[in-house]
Amino acid sequence: MSLSATTRPDSRDARTRSDLVAERVRWAAGARLILDGVDVTAPVGAVTGLLGPNGSGKSTLLRIVAGVQRPDGGKVALVDHDAADDLLAMPRRRRARTLAFVEQDASTDLPVTVLDAVLLGRTPHRGVLAGPSNDDRRIARGALERTDALDLADRDVGTLSGGERQRVHLARALAQQPRVLLLDEPTNHLDIAAQLATMRLVRSLAGESVTVLAALHDLSLAAATCDHVVLLAPGPDGGRVAAAGPVDEVLVPEVVDPVYGVRTTVLRHPRSGRPVLTFDE
């Protein structure tokens, strides 16, 4: 156990130079097509925002990439220069060591401490029936430290604020030591300070060559924090990719207006120079 933990920094560089690529992903709920041939590329070491109105299939796409839901068609892979690692065909425990998924509003009625919640992230790294080892505890505490939540370790998850809980869920994901981090609306229900703190944390994780794909609702927040964005548009035949690319190319009125049915004005943030979007009917 200790071997995997100590050798990680070296092996990590060697194994993480690959992009997350989803190709022609299709999924239908009964007769209703939710995703219709969606292509998404999330480059390594960057934050890719998955945008789109309600019903455009953002969450569904994340669940498919996470392997939680089977698509009706399409491929999801980690692509290195020439080698591709098929994520959908990967054994689930190996996939859970490769990729972590933080879903929206995950909660529990059970009295669980923060440390125990984060230790769940070690599940795919140990025997199916085994309990957490001391190494697991060390890694879990490290993950909590990384998300600035170590002082919460002994608290009950049910007593945390929204922002604190989100940091704990991120720590649980980090305890999986993933190459890819999937986040479904990580700033949902958070106050502004907690939103910014969460996105700053996500950005710094990307800086450690974790590939981040995050579904986001707030376009200005996406514009401020993402490197790339993929804009999904709902349609009668399911969600499709309306545009994908750098923030400055996708978050412009010509692309955003028809997808959301609003009139967009793009301003410049006076200090960061990033786009800020405002909307009229």
Add this chain to the structure above:
Amino acid sequence: MSDVRAPARPGRAVVTGMIAMAALVLSVVVAVTIGPAELAPADVWHVVATRLGVGDALGFATPDRLVDGMVWQLRLPRVLTAAAVGGGLAVCGVVMQALTRNSLADPYLLGLSSGASLGAACVLVLGATVLLPVAAFAGATAALAATLGLAAAAGRGSSGGVGGSTPTRTVLAGLAVGQLAAAATSFVIFWSAKGDQYREILSWLMGSVAGATWTSVAIAGGAALVLGTLLASTGSLLDAFTFGDTAAAALGVPVVRVRWLLLVGVALLTGALVSQSGSIGFVGLILPHAVRLVVGARHRALLPLSALCGATFLVWADTLARTVFEPRELPVGIVTAAIGAPVFALLLWNRRSSA
């Protein structure tokens, strides 16, 4: 160099476990000495020692035949069966609560016990006693499927849409299934009963270990040891369900397969236990909640501790049942219901404030 080992958090659970184990052994030893017949504790242990073949070594004379029969044929099997049933039901409760993410889940409330009773009663009426555990298992499985199916179907029509079965809806479905199975059990016995066999209706519906024999000990104890141990070893898997199915799947757990395997295990164990004791309520509900208050929600500690405490609990509940209104005997289910129903009400009350 400082001690880098993480603080020994499991230590508390291990100590609690040893205390619980000691309490169970002590309870069995003491409970066999309590009862209507005027038997001194020394006489009782005397019989047990002789039967275990260590009587000569301890210098005991051969015990009186009447005393021997009372202790070895009546009391000891009864106490051991109660321990097996209590421990097994508590494990079933924990597993069901984790898998359905429903703090109100329990083999009795979700109708499994009543289903198992029905299966057992049918077989007894037909005279095929050999099939007793099998029929009880079939009954428990059918009842479980009916309850979960009904809860999911009832959920589909509602505004909730996808998720379907809320805890409340599942308990209501369990109530419907349980009542139907209980009515059917009464009917089966009513239709076929001769003389005072009506009393049997009560022992199936309320649960009782009054008629326990060494065969009961073998079936209930064997099932509790084998299936109970298997189920109790799945703590890590159950922990992965803490934040729901999606989170468990994202942690690499084959959610559907695990759920079905473990629920079938629960139905098997419930069937085996109920075939010997009838449907004893609330054990799977009270004990896990009480133990959680002490050691927290981690299943690796919760499962074995609930088993030990459940066994101790039912040993004493049954001792109460056979002594409070001496010489009358209550079905033990009345005692567990008297304690369990208020606990259930308290749980509902707490849910109300959090929902």
